[in-house]
Amino acid sequence: MKIRNITFSPGFAAFYFDDQSAIKAGAKQDGFTYLGEAATDGFEQIRQRGESISILLELENGQIAEGDCSAVQYSGAAGRDPLFTAARFIPYLQAHVAPLLIGRDIDCFRETAAFFDTLEVEGTRLHTAIRYGLSQALLDAAAKATGRLKVEVICAEYDLPLITEPLALFGQSGDDRYGAVDKMVLKRVDALPHGLINNVQTKLGENGGKLKEYVTWLTGRIQTLRPDASYTPELHIDVYGTIGLIFDNDPARIADYLCVLERRAAPFQLSIEGPADAGSKEGQIALLGQIKSALAARGSSVRIVADEWCNTLEDVIDFVDADCCDMVQIKTPDLGSLHNTIEAVLYCKSKGVAAYQGGTCNETDISARACVNVAQATRPERVLVKPGMGFDEGMTIVANEMHRNLALLSARKAA
Template sequence: MQIKDVLLAPGNGAFFYDDQAAIGSGATQDGFIYVGRPITPGFQSIRVPASSLSVGLVLTNDVVVWGDMMGVQYSGAGGRDLMFDANQISDLTSRVVLPRLLDVDASLYLDACAKILEPFEQERLPLALEYGVSQALLRAAAYLQRATMAEVICAEFDLPLPTRRVPIYCQSGDAREINVDKMILKSVDVLPHGLINSRRKFGVDGQTFMDFVKWVATRTRQIGRPGYYPVLHFDVYGWIGQEIGLELQSIADFICRVADTVQDFALNIESPADFGSTQAQIENYAKIVSLLDSRGSSARIVVDERCNTLEDIRLFAEARAAHLIQIKTPDVGSLADTARAVLLCKENRVGAYVGGSCTETDLSARASVHISVATQADMMLAKPGMGVDEAFSIVGNEQNRLLAMLNRQRAQNENVG
């Protein structure tokens, strides 16, 4: 067997874990911290520095390949796992996962994932653990096969070597104006996220949000290169439903008004409302999608909250309960399931957005690029962190290097043929 030992190393995520419920309930900001008591279980304060845990697989020739485990920024919200506990995950990895890792053929990626990540005591392993271990296994398979991680995925899922780059989406965090300028100057494909996660940012009847959308479009025309029309993508964290109400016609009316103010641009609205459960979210999002389509609106609905695991994604895709589904990688768990999720979306003619979280690491971001390119997702998140420059560089450069290697491999294959 190719794995002879396992290393664990504590680390940092690239941002913070935040208590979404407390922020949505009106917690005030004091500099970079939030003032008030946390609401979501597991949080000792509203904002907590993100932690991670690296798992290293020591191969028989002493090469070590790594993957990183972590939670998402808004842990414990919308049906997600509770906040990442590195000590708990470390203990579980050592007791349960390590013996499994020493007993698999690491060159067979999907087979290794299935064996190592099977339930323990009739419960699924923590999704963060699945995520990190599946990254390390993918790197191990790539090393042993002398291939890229993307080629491993293509071979396992019987996909052709990709030729098309995947559009990259950047998120602004709270430094909205400065980061929007950075995105425009760098000609980012999809922008700016906006972090519309409070009543203050959304405004009475959504006016503050509407003004921000118009400003982003105007600013793009002002300082963007000629002919540059990025997709405008705004995450409103359910605030259309909270402020406008949960009546579906009213939500659709509001989204259409937003789209009408930026007619030169494609518009994505992420998480327009939270209907309280996965099933309610599916039913109501499907109706909102239908309402927008019947009006001929160019606006697209993106689902995030309450669409976490592969099974959730399957349900949303089959019901066409979104135009675009965020496949939030740490919430999906195994990277093999992220690949399956993209393919599921494609089968059901729903857009596939390989997302994730600002709390991730450079290693998890680079692995996500290979999944996104191999499966030809519709867009992928620039990560980790909440700054534009670092995340766009990490994800963009990894994609460009990967495509250069795939082009070389394709040319070699053609010459052999």
């Protein structure tokens, strides 16, 4: 099956682009926006609308395959690609990508995705958002060309078993870190609440006191609302390196503080994402490793989750090989083509490191559904509920896609 035509459509992502450097430096919130000047190249303001580009491939059989180019909320930070806007990149796609797609055979996802993932235009690879959206469209095209679900395409091409069991889902609260917890418990999400602890003064506390109080509240709230003790979600909190800021990136002091949080989190398992930011990939690997060792020396079971500076498949491999963390967030838009996410999850599992297939609130329904199929094929330990920060909307998109696929696969197996 070949591609007959291609259309690009501008769209909105489900959240916003945020200038992480400005926010961590203390930018004040004004309603939903932030006051002050942007600090990261490409940003016109600290918070600006999230954008996407839909890639629509018309196949020879008349079907339309879809993929959405989108980029993470904190674009341009920690080694990531710069801000992604439709006005800038639709002309680029029309000039450099469309001619290579029309007439191309798309029956095999893996080979075609790999071609575009390594393609260079004037010596530079395509923006990660483009590689991400294009791979979604190519996966959808391969599925529609062969009459299969996307998860079936991946399992066939990577020789993976089709497993008809639900995935563990991870809810993110955004700044509604209290009300969203109630929603997550009612829907029995497997891990919660993310928390968005991205500012010392307002969310962590100058000595970490605000987060300590929050963890105590969180533990009590789950126990109050849950129907019975069989519901034991993992507490997974992303702190964006802010703990390192208040303890001068000292591994021992960070570990001591995490042990305090662990006691407050009992009886639930605690994972902390991005406890510190060393400012470089090499520094981050070393610092996370030191924090992990310090926790082990204290007999702590707190799990360290890598995020910042772990942006590509090669980065994931390096973090895993360094044994510097217990879990890696595989942030799907940052890895570009979905085949990199597939290989990253499989590599983590082969080395005994937990894989968290994440992403960003700043994606779309199309990209989130494509990622569910990747996760159902590769079986990471947890999968982010996305897009958006409202939780319910993302839960509907991710959970329903998962359950639709499970129902269809089970029906086919029974038949």
